[in-house]
Amino acid sequence: MLKRKDLLGIQELSRDEILEILDTAESFQEVSTRAIKKVPTLRGKTIINLFFEASTRTRTSFEIAGKRLSADVVNISASTSSVSKGETLIDTARTLDAMAADCVVIRHSASGAPHTLSKLTKACIINGGDGAHEHPTQALLDAFTIRQRKGRLNDLRVAIVGDIAHSRVARSNIHLLTKFGTHVWLCSAPTLMPLGIEKIVCDHGEFLHVTNSMDEAIEQSDVIMMLRVQFERMSESFFPSVREYFRYYGLTRQRVERARRDVIIMHPGPMNRGVEIATDVADGPYSVILDQVSAGVAVRMAVLFLLLGG
Amino acid sequence: MDLIVKNGRVIDPERKIDAVTDVVIREGKIRSVGSAPASDIPTLDATGFIVAPGFFDIHVHLREPGTEEAETIATGGNAAVAGGFTAVAAMPNTNPPNDNPSITYYIVSEARRSSPARVFPIGAITKEQKGETLAEIGEMFEAGIVGISDDGKPVMDAQLFRRALEYARMFDMPVIQHCEDVHLSKGGVMHEGVYSTRLGLKGIPAAAEEAIVSRDLILTEMTNSRYHVAHLSTRGAVEMVRVAKARGLRVTAEATPHHFILTDAAVADYDTNAKMNPPLRSGDDVAAVVEGIADGTIDAIASDHAPHHVNLKMLEFDRAPFGITGIETAVGLALTKLQLSFARLIELFSINPQKIMKVTPWGLFEGSDADLTLLDPNRHWKFDVHQSRSRSRNSPFHGWPMKGKAVATIVGGKVVYEDRG
Numbered sequence: 134m135l136k137r138k139d140l141l142g143i144q145e146l147s148r149d150e151i152l153e154i155l156d157t158a159e160s161f162q163e164v165s166t167r168a169i170k171k172v173p174t175l176r177g178k179t180i181i182n183l184f185f186e187a188s189t190r191t192r193t194s195f196e197i198a199g200k201r202l203s204a205d206v207v208n209i210s211a212s213t214s215s216v217s218k219g220e221t222l223i224d225t226a227r228t229l230d231a232m233a234a235d236c237v238v239i240r241h242s243a244s245g246a247p248h249t250l251s252k253l254t255k256a257c258i259i260n261g262g263d264g265a266h267e268h269p270t271q272a273l274l275d276a277f278t279i280r281q282r283k284g285r286l287n288d289l290r291v292a293i294v295g296d297i298a299h300s301r302v303a304r305s306n307i308h309l310l311t312k313f314g315t316h317v318w319l320c321s322a323p324t325l326m327p328l329g330i331e332k333i334v335c336d337h338g339e340f341l342h343v344t345n346s347m348d349e350a351i352e353q354s355d356v357i358m359m360l361r362v363q364f365e366r367m368s369e370s371f372f373p374s375v376r377e378y379f380r381y382y383g384l385t386r387q388r389v390e391r392a393r394r395d396v397i398i399m400h401p402g403p404m405n406r407g408v409e410i411a412t413d414v415a416d417g418p419y420s421v422i423l424d425q426v427s428a429g430v431a432v433r434m435a436v437l438f439l440l441l442g443g
Numbered sequence: 444m445d446l447i448v449k450n451g452r453v454i455d456p457e458r459k460i461d462a463v464t465d466v467v468i469r470e471g472k473i474r475s476v477g478s479a480p481a482s483d484i485p486t487l488d489a490t491g492f493i494v495a496p497g498f499f500d501i502h503v504h505l506r507e508p509g510t511e512e513a514e515t516i517a518t519g520g521n522a523a524v525a526g527g528f529t530a531v532a533a534m535p536n537t538n539p540p541n542d543n544p545s546i547t548y549y550i551v552s553e554a555r556r557s558s559p560a561r562v563f564p565i566g567a568i569t570k571e572q573k574g575e576t577l578a579e580i581g582e583m584f585e586a587g588i589v590g591i592s593d594d595g596k597p598v599m600d601a602q603l604f605r606r607a608l609e610y611a612r613m614f615d616m617p618v619i620q621h622c623e624d625v626h627l628s629k630g631g632v633m634h635e636g637v638y639s640t641r642l643g644l645k646g647i648p649a650a651a652e653e654a655i656v657s658r659d660l661i662l663t664e665m666t667n668s669r670y671h672v673a674h675l676s677t678r679g680a681v682e683m684v685r686v687a688k689a690r691g692l693r694v695t696a697e698a699t700p701h702h703f704i705l706t707d708a709a710v711a712d713y714d715t716n717a718k719m720n721p722p723l724r725s726g727d728d729v730a731a732v733v734e735g736i737a738d739g740t741i742d743a744i745a746s747d748h749a750p751h752h753v754n755l756k757m758l759e760f761d762r763a764p765f766g767i768t769g770i771e772t773a774v775g776l777a778l779t780k781l782q783l784s785f786a787r788l789i790e791l792f793s794i795n796p797q798k799i800m801k802v803t804p805w806g807l808f809e810g811s812d813a814d815l816t817l818l819d820p821n822r823h824w825k826f827d828v829h830q831s832r833s834r835s836r837n838s839p840f841h842g843w844p845m846k847g848k849a850v851a852t853i854v855g856g857k858v859v860y861e862d863r864g
Binding site: 144221222223241242243244245246248249263264265266267301304327328329330332333 | 635636637638639640641642643644645646648712713754757758759760761762
């Protein structure tokens with residue numbers, strides 16, 4: 134069991150806590166292969182998915198994870214809630230608390246929104262992605278996938294390529310992978326590389342590397358993680374055009390050849406084919422994108438169990 | 444109002460006074476500084492206290508008219524005297540803004556009616572603070588403004604700002620700029636650096652402040668006008684003002700307690716009471732502000748007292764408004780955190796603010812208004828935000844232990860605040 138009320142980010146987790154989640158996820162993975170995909174572990178617990186941002190895979194993944202553990206799962210999206218009537222986040226949270234929810238999974242465009250909630254609710258809070266801050270369950274499912282494929286989390290070379298500035302997935306993965314002693318190469322145009330990124334991890338900075346060259350980033354890499362290009366950013370002139378972006382930071386078959394022969398290619402989704410990743414790469418033999426999605430259910434079952442069980 | 448302030452250590456760096464003696468007040472004016480003969484005038488025992496000319500906070504937001512749920516002229520004035528300030532300069536970003544003489548008249552008359560502290564309004568530079576056309580600066584001057592500023596909304600149009608500098612010269616008023624290039628800071632909610640990147644919050648780079656300071660200093664030199672930099676917060680800005688002063692430009696600058704004490708690390712838990720503009724900067728910037736205060740580059744300490752209703756500060760960090768209260772903590776924090784002589788401290792809080800805003804000295808000159816601030820430099824206390832006289836509670840300094848406090852405030856010979864401990 135995790136000795137904490139909430140899962141707000143990877144930054145504050147210890148290696149042991151992360152391993153406990155991944156080991157537990159492994160034992161839950163089997164549940165999803167059964168004919169009757171359900172265990173009674175969280176019967177009588179109420180989980181609320183409170184999503185202020187559009188999301189298909191994360192919300193569905195949490196919903197399935199909760200239901201496979203026999204919890205009651207309620208989905209609230211911002212457009213259908215009293216939030217659209219002007220209610221504040223804090224009042225929404227207190228209302229849910231008063232209904233004796235055991236757990237609130239929150240996705241919000243404002244960094245820190247889950248932290249604000251956690252101070253005011255008895256329910257445990259799981260960060261389902263906050264602004265450009267963290268997306269801890271994504272990093273955990275990525276780690277789960279890497280460990281399954283590579284047999285370890287240490288001493289690897291991982292390239293994270295794309296819009297680092299606006300990516301909570303990148304931040305959570307940076308924290309997780311450097312904790313285990315894996316070298317992380319961050320790669321994007323300078324306009325999408327935030328100030329001070331090389332210093333954001335407190336203890337394992339020697340494992341973090343920054344480059345503008347995609348070739349340098351993926352050279353001999355064991356894992357390539359592509360990030361989605363966020364089209365809504367185009368208006369701010371972070372790069373001149375999609376065509377030019379793909380020329381420098383698109384993952385093509387030729388580029389993949391620079392990586393190790395057994396490289397795996399990951400993407401948190403949703404993908405923009407032909408923008409950050411070529412279709413033949415996304416659907417090719419190195420791609421583990423769908424494994425990530427299945428791992429997501431097992432990892433989220435583990436997180437829910439470790440926070441709510443017992 | 445007759446009063447003898449007895450046996451305090453009277454310090455006035457302007458008149459080079461530093462002596463344990465008395466101040467005799469008659470009919471609200473200072474009659475004499477020096478040992479008072481026995482009389483039946485009421486006395487205030489200032490033994491062990493510093494007796495200084497009245498402190499003047501040249502950067503506050505009183506929120507009236509328009510946002511009275513956050514602060515009023517009365518509550519802000521009451522908080523001011525509890526912080527040791529006998530006077531404040533009120534920024535024009537009210538609703539409607541102070542961009543015409545009728546608003547100025549309202550603030551002046553409401554302050555006379557309800558505020559124990561003197562209130563000197565600052566007028567807007569441009570109509571509705573929109574940065575498009577000049578406000579009625581002359582008519583507002585006639586009504587009582589002491590400076591002009593579009594505080595919170597920097598004048599981005601360089602040509603218009605040049606005109607403002609030139610026009611204000613007619614009245615010898617300072618043009619006060621909130622220095623922020625709004626293109627560089629767009630969407631930003633905290634200082635851009637390691638913390639903003641780690642927290643995933645959009646940054647306001649130091650360059651946003653420095654780009655405008657730099658531009659404005661060039662225009663100040665060109666127009667030979669009086670320019671005042673509000674809440675200086677970065678090393679680069681401090682250095683540019685230092686160089687400009689050495690070259691003889693008519694530039695002055697203020698810094699706030701939060702910018703000489705707190706760094707962007709204070710945002711770490713998404714505390715909306717660590718959200719203000721300019722934002723809390725890096726440790727190196729804080730060191731530069733402290734150096735600037737010590738060497739005279741920074742002329743004044745001002746609080747940038749910015750009350751906001753708790754409902755707004757409860758929002759997500761991105762959505763919460765910028766600003767913190769500070770008028771009750773400024774003096775205590777300066778006494779606690781800055782290693783300065785009392786004379787220098789009094790320059791920063793009283794003499795220089797008066798000179799910047801060109802208000803008649805109400806200090807320790809015979810015949811001037813008897814406005815005094817009494818400090819107990821040894822008083823240990825903690826700021827309790829729930830006891831604040833402000834209508835708002837948005838202070839990051841709740842519970843902070845401090846050494847040194849304003850213990851009595853006298854305006855026009857009347858004791859308007861007293862804290863005997």
